[in-house]
Amino acid sequence: MSAAPVELPRWADIALVPLVSVAAALLVAGLVVIGIGENPLEATALLLRGALGSTEGIGFTLYYATNFIFTGLAVAVAFHAGLFNIGGEGQATVAGIAMAIVCLALPTLPGFLAAPFAILGAAAGGALWAFIPGWLQAKRGSHVVITTIMLNFVAATLIVYLLREVIGKPGSMQPETPDFPAGAILTPMHQLLAPLGLKLPSTPLNSAFFLALMALVAVWLLIWRTRLGYAIRTVGANPRAAAYAGISPATVTMIAMAISGALAGGLAVNEALGVQHRLVLDFTAGYGFVGIAVALMGRGHPVGVGLAALLFGVLYQGGAELSFDKPAITRDMVVVIGGVLVLFAGALDGLFRRLVASVLRTGRGAA
Amino acid sequence: MSSAPAIALIGISKRFGPVAANRDVSLSVAAGSIHGIVGENGAGKSTLMSILYGFYEADAGEIRIAGEPRRIRSSADAIAAGIGMVHQHFMLVETLSVVENVVLGAEGGAFLKGGVGKARAALAKLSQDYGLAIDPDAIVGELSVGLQQRVEILKALYRGAEILILDEPTAVLTPAEADQLFALLRALKAQGKTVILITHKLREIMDVTDRVSVMRRGEMVAHVATAETSPPALAEAMVGRRVLLRVEKQPRARGAPVLEAVGLSCRDGRGTETLKDVNLTLHAGEIVGIAGVAGNGQSELLEVLAGLIQPSRGVIRLGGQILAAADRHPARMRDLGLMHIPEDRHRSGLVTAFSAAENAILGYQHDPAFGSGPLLSPARIEAHAREAFAAYDVRPPDPALKTAKFSGGNQQKIVLAREIERGPKVLLVGQPTRGVDIGAIEFIHRRLVALRDAGVAILLVSVELEEVMALSDRIIAMCGGRITGERAAEKADERDLGLLMAGVTDEAA
Amino acid sequence: MDLLQLIAVILDSTIRLSIPLICAAMAGLWSERAGVVDIGLEGKMLIAAFASAVAAFVTGSAWIGLGAGILAALALALVHGFAAITWRGNQIVSGVAINMLAAGLTVILGNAWYGQGGRTPSLEGAARFGEISLPFARWARENVPGLGLIYDEVVSGHGAPAYLALLCVIVTAFVLKRTRFGLRIRAVGENPAAVDTAGISVAGLRYGAVAICGVLCGIGGTYLAVAQSAGFLPHMTAGRGFIALAAVIFANWRPWPALGACLLFGLLDAVAIRLQGVTLPGIGLVPVEAIQALPYLMTIVLLAGFIGKATPPKASGLPYVKER
DSSP: OOOSSOOOOOHHHIIIHHHHHHHHHHHHHHHHHHHHOOOOOHHHHHHHHHHHHSHHHHHHHHHHHHHHHHHHHHHHHHHHHTTTOOOOHHHHHHHHHHHHHHHHHHHTTTTHHHHHHHHHHHHHHHHHHHHHHHHHHHHHHHOOOHHHHHHHHHHHHHHHHHHHHHOOOOTTTSBBBBOOOGGOOOOOOHHGGGGGGGOOOOSSSSSSHHHHHHHHHHHHHHHHHHHHHHHHHHHOHHHHHHHHHOOOOOHHHHHHHHHHHHHHHHHIIIIIIIIISBBBBTTTTTHHHHHHHHHTTTTOOOOHHHHHHHHHHHHHHHHHHHHHHTTOOOOOHHHHHHHIIIIIIITTHHHHHHHHHHHHHHHHHHH | OOSSSEEEEEEEEETTTEEEEEEEEEEEOOOOEEEEEEOOOTTSHHHHHHHHSSSSSSSSSEEEEEEEEEEOHHHHHHHHHTTEEOSSSSOOOOTTTTHHHTTOOOOOOSBBBHHHHHHHHHHHHHHHHHHHOOOTTTBGGGGGGGHHHHHHHHHHHHHHHEEEEEEEETTTSOHHHHHHHHHHHHHHHHOOOOOEEESSSSHHHHHHOSSEEEEETEEEEEEEEEGOHHHHHHHHHHHOOOOOOOOOOOOOOOOOEEEEEEEEEEEEESSOEEEEEEEEEEEOOOOOEOOOTTTTTHHHHHHHTTTSSSOOOOEEEEEEEEEOGGOHHHHHHTTEEEEEEEEEEEIIITTTTTBBHTTTTTTTTTGGGGGTEEEEEEHHHHHHHHHHHTTTOOSOOOTSBBBBGHHHHHHHHHHHHHHTOOSSHHHHHHHHTTOHHHHHHHHHHHHHHHHHHHHHHHEEEOOHHHHHHHHEEEEEEEEEEEEEEEEGGGGGOOOHHHHTTEEEEEEEE | OOOHHHHHHHHHHHHHHHHHHHHHHHHHHHOOOOOOOOOHHHHHHHHHHHHHHHHHHHHHHHHHHHHHHHHHHHHHHHHHHHHHHHHOOOOOOOOHHHHHHHHHHHHHHHHHOOOOOOOOOOOOOGOOOBBOTTTHHHHHHHTTTTTTHHHHIIIBOOOHHHHHHHHHHHHHHHHHHHBBHHHHHHHHHHOHHHHHTTTHHHHHHHHHHHHHOOOOOHHHHHHHIISSSSOOOOTTTTTHHHHHHHHHHHTOOOOHHHHHHHHHHHHHHHHHHHHTTTTEETTTOOOOOHHHHHHHHHHHHTTSSSSSOOOTTTTTTTOOOOOE
């Protein structure tokens, strides 16, 4: 029960510990499945078939993974600066609002400009909503955790009001904006790849997926290959050393939060610009929170975040298919798995590291 | 009254990994006496007292309280055995009142009313007996440090402690408060209590103790009656007859003034003045050593000069130019040629989670040499580290290795290499050899002297008086945030410096 | 008399809306005063709402529902304690995990068992906490002008958990201020080392506080599902756990001010519901959302130190690692 950090070989640290926590989380999910009287093996098979068994399934899987890449990266970047951004939902919401305003205010923009402007609008909106808590922590000493939670709710009420009173579709009873101009819409993947001779079924997967892949690379570059990334990591690992090195922890806090929020804005891009083609209420649908699980499981590294996002994509799409066959197992199972993963890979990390270490030790002792 | 000693420790040993903190330590403290334990930092005094107070359990050995063998496995056991401890960092809850702090853990019932009432009466009596006047309803966080210490003592006495351990109690006190404390300790002794006083200040030992035990490197090396010893004899026992540090150093005429501090004062977060009107001039090609007991303003002096904290008053001149507020920033100071080896490499000098190569650019992450534009080049960072590690004999010379995995000496060499290699005009050095092995100490000392010979102005802060004396050309003594005197190194002797460090200034003497 | 009636109705719904907040706020207060940050109040209330609704439906007894609700919330609280105290894990991360777990589990189990999209069947009769009419309520309403109406409408006529919640405030305030346990809790949240050197177990105290936190969340969740509503609805806590957290911050981690903050936030909610779709002269259609966002905005402003100062217990959020 000691708090001394357990020393593990690098490969175990990077791969084995996350894998063990994923396995344990899936085990817990299996127990829940048994608890509601279903067969977990059968459920797993159905889930995998649904997610990966067809091109269509894979398309959906990657579409969900796109959302998780953005929200996972958002949490990861903040982590590197030692910040816990639980405001992904709110930041994506405000990103969506900003994007909608751009789209609706500039309907006459030529196509090749409309989409970039809309994306920039989303990034700016998300960045703004995350900069506020960053600024409040850096300059006023209030903790980002509490302020981002509070701002999630403020954003949730804000979008309700705006969709009803300001940017809502005239005459519609639904809380939604009018359709975005065609130029701003992101191309669906099956259309995008058609000229290459690839015939894909129609899925929500769209070019935002490439944006997500670019974001993965960009975050990797930022964190490990730039001077700013160096400053971010220094502040996250040792704020006193940062001050000694002439890096201002306050400035870095604000910048890292803004970048984090801009990344969360990617969720709005994929959902509103890529799929719905308008802004609807509740489009964030908990993706922001699952992003925390993605970042924790991926250990904050873009490769890990990509893999974890893919896993959650599989769970989401497979879960949706599964719930057709087994109505008892709804997609909320993914939220449970996410929660258990956050617990295992995050809060109980010490326990799992110790478990892995003792298994490795006995293994070595026996050999 | 039995004649058994109040405390007898027999053959206590305690290891932390490879380090033997206590080796076969025995100690006997007579009931109703004041017993001093002295030793240098890291001699094992605190570990021994922590064992006595149940924070650690000894690997071997026996504890006897009033002749009875006792197992003390927790603070609760120690309290039950009649031991009270006043920690160096007070164990007080600042938001609670004095009386609430006193009863904590000894409330005497599920409801506070009775216990607090009883405690009030007891406090009034203790106050009367020992002249410890204190308002029981005052909030502890609002009291002065001296009064907070009084609460700690009252806490122990309220629990019926017969044995009181005080760990460096005067470190945070003003001289007047310290005198009050000693009067109290004598009063406690008169009441038959046993007091153990841990300190490294010999004057205190001579003033109040009956007997004194000396620890060195985890072992008990002497037990003597205070009346039969002297400060020089104790000092010798503390440091041992080890080979004196000798650093090869040729006399050298100092150059022009490079760094000047004029009337520098500084306040900490609580508003206490940590630097008081410090005037200091550093010339090219000299090493100026600051001698002082830890916590007398040396750290603040280094940090102010490095631009890490801002002075409340005073002026810093670098190369003849007065530094504007905007220039008093670590990054700007580095650009101006003032480099800084911080006192605590783990807390601020290194990011131990980073690779060694990454730490070798800490503070220089904006140097164009390490990349282009906003990008950093790992290849260049690694090449730079390889070169630096070879020049400074960092072992293992592996730039990719996590910094936490290097030994203390090699970590310090990484810092040293980083700060020295780009040719500083001024080098601020804090505790250069703390936690560093002998071989590396020599290496570091030679480097510093070579820099001085090359014309660098060096300000050295070290709690190792010997190191200060061996390296410096001039020695400045500090006490309570003030400079209390200056000596040319060749004319300085330990006793003289010790007086200055204790605040006995030249004027007063 | 009409205005009085309106005030009485608004105050009555203020109380109703405040009860879950009060429970959760007292819960958060216990945990955080002991130094364990808890952003999982929401999840614990949610699971309690679900468990109580299920148990009440199955057994037909609201009181058994209450017991089940408390047990469920307690279980999650102990998970939090295990991660935060025993394994010194990140308390925020653990709280997030608990919220997600509860949000997912309740819907899955509800859907698997009752197939109504996560709802539980409606509770009737003894399976639901009825309104308790306090003595003389009817009589006072008829015979004491003004106050009698307020007494009958506002003070009387709530479900048993509501009165239990108010009792919890009194008990919390008393225990924290006047008992040995309370003193130790206050101490351990500020300086665990002081508690440790006084010979008291830091982990034991913190587990105690976390368990109390679970029980109180259990009462709050049960009130939502078995008293205020007649069954469980997915995500029915709707952020109340976080509003309660805001109330705790607002009250500077003190029980009576926390009660005040909860009543204030409840009042805001009641007014917002009342003003839904109402057009006021000069303002137009009342932006109800602005009123709903007010608790959150007020907390942000307070935390930023623009008005007053929020000072959390010094050791909150920090795992206790024994040093020399």
